[in-house]
Amino acid sequence: LTAVxxxxxxxxxxxxxxxxxxxGMAIPASFLMxxxxxxxxxxxxxxxxxxSLILAVGMLVDDAIIVTEYAERRMSExxxxxxxxxxxxxxxxxxxxxxxxxxxxxFSPLLxxxxxxxxxxxxxxxxxxATLSASMLYALIxxxxxxxIIARPFDPExxxxxxxxxxxxxxxxxxxxxxxxxxxxxxxxxPYTYGQVGKGVEFFPNVxxxxxxxxxxxxxxxxxxxxxxxxxxxxxxxxxxxxxxxxYTRVGxxxxxxxxxxxxxxxxxxxxxxxxxxxxxxxxxxxxxxAAMVGIPGVDIEVSVPAAGPPTGKAIQIxxxxxxxxxxxxxxxxxxxxxANIADVTDIANGLPLPGVDWELQVDRAQASRYGASPGSVxxxxxxxxxxxxxxxxxxxxxxxxxxxxxxxxxxQRTISMLDQLRVETGGGPVPISNFVTRVAxxxxxxxxxxxxxxxxTVQAGIREGVQADPVRKQVSQMLDEVFAERGLTDQGxxxxxxxxxxxxxxxxxxxxxxxxxxIFLIFxxxxxxxxxxxxxGLVLSAVxxxxxxxxxxxxxxGQPFGVxxxxxxVIALAxxxxxxxxxLIATYDQLREEGMAKMDAILETCRExxxxxxxxxxxxxxxxxxxxxxxxxxxxxxxTTFGAPSTQWWISLSSAIVFGLAFATVLxxxxxxxxxxxxxxxxxxxxxxxxxxxxxxxxGRRRAA
Numbered sequence: 001l002t003a004v005x006x007x008x009x010x011x012x013x014x015x016x017x018x019x020x021x022x023x024g025m026a027i028p029a030s031f032l033m034x035x036x037x038x039x040x041x042x043x044x045x046x047x048x049x050x051x052s053l054i055l056a057v058g059m060l061v062d063d064a065i066i067v068t069e070y071a072e073r074r075m076s077e078x079x080x081x082x083x084x085x086x087x088x089x090x091x092x093x094x095x096x097x098x099x100x101x102x103x104x105x106x107f108s109p110l111l112x113x114x115x116x117x118x119x120x121x122x123x124x125x126x127x128x129x130a131t132l133s134a135s136m137l138y139a140l141i142x143x144x145x146x147x148x149i150i151a152r153p154f155d156p157e158x159x160x161x162x163x164x165x166x167x168x169x170x171x172x173x174x175x176x177x178x179x180x181x182x183x184x185x186x187x188x189x190x191p192y193t194y195g196q197v198g199k200g201v202e203f204f205p206n207v208x209x210x211x212x213x214x215x216x217x218x219x220x221x222x223x224x225x226x227x228x229x230x231x232x233x234x235x236x237x238x239x240x241x242x243x244x245x246x247x248y249t250r251v252g253x254x255x256x257x258x259x260x261x262x263x264x265x266x267x268x269x270x271x272x273x274x275x276x277x278x279x280x281x282x283x284x285x286x287x288x289x290x291a292a293m294v295g296i297p298g299v300d301i302e303v304s305v306p307a308a309g310p311p312t313g314k315a316i317q318i319x320x321x322x323x324x325x326x327x328x329x330x331x332x333x334x335x336x337x338x339x340a341n342i343a344d345v346t347d348i349a350n351g352l353p354l355p356g357v358d359w360e361l362q363v364d365r366a367q368a369s370r371y372g373a374s375p376g377s378v379x380x381x382x383x384x385x386x387x388x389x390x391x392x393x394x395x396x397x398x399x400x401x402x403x404x405x406x407x408x409x410x411x412x413q414r415t416i417s418m419l420d421q422l423r424v425e426t427g428g429g430p431v432p433i434s435n436f437v438t439r440v441a442x443x444x445x446x447x448x449x450x451x452x453x454x455x456x457x458t459v460q461a462g463i464r465e466g467v468q469a470d471p472v473r474k475q476v477s478q479m480l481d482e483v484f485a486e487r488g489l490t491d492q493g494x495x496x497x498x499x500x501x502x503x504x505x506x507x508x509x510x511x512x513x514x515x516x517x518x519x520i521f522l523i524f525x526x527x528x529x530x531x532x533x534x535x536x537x538g539l540v541l542s543a544v545x546x547x548x549x550x551x552x553x554x555x556x557x558x559g560q561p562f563g564v565x566x567x568x569x570x571v572i573a574l575a576x577x578x579x580x581x582x583x584x585l586i587a588t589y590d591q592l593r594e595e596g597m598a599k600m601d602a603i604l605e606t607c608r609e610x611x612x613x614x615x616x617x618x619x620x621x622x623x624x625x626x627x628x629x630x631x632x633x634x635x636x637x638x639x640x641t642t643f644g645a646p647s648t649q650w651w652i653s654l655s656s657a658i659v660f661g662l663a664f665a666t667v668l669x670x671x672x673x674x675x676x677x678x679x680x681x682x683x684x685x686x687x688x689x690x691x692x693x694x695x696x697x698x699x700x701g702r703r704r705a706a
Contacts, residue, residue, distance in 0.1 A: 323454055
């Protein structure tokens with residue numbers, strides 16, 4: 001709602017009231033048509049869809065601004081509303097369709113995002129494509145129709161004097177080489193500076209959580225009463241903690257934490273925080289809880305909160321694998337011990353089975369055959385002491401599943417010593433199994449994991465809240481290289497690799513790089529269809545590349561790390577938005593040149609005519625996401641202003657990329673693009689006559705102005 005109000009205020013300030021209403025109606029009309037498309041596709045509204053609608057607010061009005069602003073300019077020159085809007089819908093059809101298609105082309109590769117992150121983010125391109133397509137229909141069909149009905153003719157205005165912008169652009173186009181050198185210098189210097197002084201890289205943004213988990217871990221053959229007593233001690237220390245509203249405790253092996261809890265967990269305490277405005281940040285509360293949980297005898301406490309975004313497990317996951325598993329357990333223990341020496345690493349689990357004893361019954365087959373017994377018959381009689389021997393099953397009336405009928409010894413006889421007293425039936429009568437079975441104590445094996453045919457142990461650890469994962473992972477990788485080099489483990493056939501979030505981050509970065517390349521190619525195809533010449537296409541794409549300067553400037557100004565997912569999507573979204581203004585600018589220049597205007601005059605007239613719609617479309621796109629970029633939330637009904645709400649922390653990186661990237665790109669469009677037009681387009685004596693408007697213009701019957 002804040003974004004819609006800000007966008008409408010800007011439009012109302014720049015255009016007439018009737019035109020502002022006409023443009024503002026593009027937002028609800030596009031939302032309704034877009035959500036109808038989502039409904040028809042069987043999708044529901046979620047967090048990503050809601051942000052996509054916010055992101056779309058500033059872009060939905062762009063097409064309507066281009067058409068309506070052109071019609072209003074013609075009406076200010078004395079043209080009738082019906083004629084003005086008819087000409088606007090015809091003359092701006094090519095640029096509007098091309099600009100919408102380029103934005104759709106930018107988001108389309110995200111539809112093919114694989115993996116968990118792709119499932120999480122796929123709703124964004126679907127929502128944006130649906131709403132942007134709807135905004136194009138509104139701008140070309142509904143807006144001109146409604147404008148012809150409600151618009152009123154203007155009194156012809158006297159020509160306005162050129163302001164400071166026209167003086168600046170006049171200087172720029174007379175020295176285009178200097179302007180180009182400054183732009184290229186910034187393109188090199190800004191990313192390099194960010195690499196030196198920036199905040200690094202992150203996978204997903206850190207979001208203030210609503211709840212947390214406390215795992216109580218202990219080892220030994222504990223009864224449920226003993227487990228409850230140990231967990232209760234941790235629970236009593238947590239009760240009444242400032243900033244925690246409710247506590248839910250579950251006692252039992254595994255902790256009931258969705259199956260991802262460590263094997264030695266005997267209880268899980270889930271605690272819900274009070275409203276984020278009434279407490280300290282979660283990372284400070286967690287640090288205090290960790291300190292308070294030290295000293296409970298017989299237990300180890302792990303304090304954590306769920307990670308934002310798709311579930312990827314703990315931040316550090318090391319897979320140790322070998323074709324020959326002997327010695328693998330020792331390596332896992334050493335890696336776990338080395339991890340404890342790295343700063344900011346917490347909650348280390350070496351992945352080994354819990355210490356314990358399994359009783360193995362070793363059958364002497366030769367001796368058993370003398371008695372007429374077999375290992376299978378021994379296994380059947382042993383089940384009388386363990387899980388029970390299945391005799392048959394029974395299906396109760398009205399039940400879907402059958403119930404097993406098991407034969408077991410009485411509870412007081414289900415002991416280890418009873419294993420030596422069991423008898424197995426043979427042809428010669430009952431024979432004690434102790435005659436040919438030896439009972440041996442062996443260490444507990446636990447669960448054996450094989451990946452690609454190799455025995456694998458996964459060592460896991462967390463990272464302290466508020467600490468970036470990438471620098472810590474680099475230290476972990478360096479430590480693993482040292483361990484393998486010192487012990488010559490690679491020569492012994494052992495291997496290590498990072499898994500979990502590290503792999504997801506690498507895959508997401510690789511996909512977004514490919515998606516950006518695919519988006520640039522699709523934009524290139526659309527632009528070539530519109531302009532039908534490579535010079536104009538190259539000018540627009542150069543603005544896309546240079547807009548990344550603003551992204552890195554914004555990250556340094558805001559003190560934010562580059563988010564692989566969110567900032568990466570922001571750069572791709574920026575590519576779709578930046579081309580819009582350049583298309584309108586270059587299309588107008590081409591039109592003026594075809595009408596016979598001199599090169600310098602055509603550039604200056606283009607800047608004079610298109611400066612207002614360029615600034616308007618950029619401002620609306622910026623203000624649409626600016627509240628989220630700065631974490632600002634205006635509660636219009638309760639008259640409350642908040643900063644840094646958890647709902648905005650998801651999207652701050654993405655929004656900042658669009659805000660600062662588009663702000664810088666607008667300067668490029670208004671200053672650098674005219675200079676490049678002066679530098680690379682043919683002069684007055686070399687211009688060739690061609691059919692104007694490109695394929696889109698010819699298809700949609702583009703007409704010259706009267």
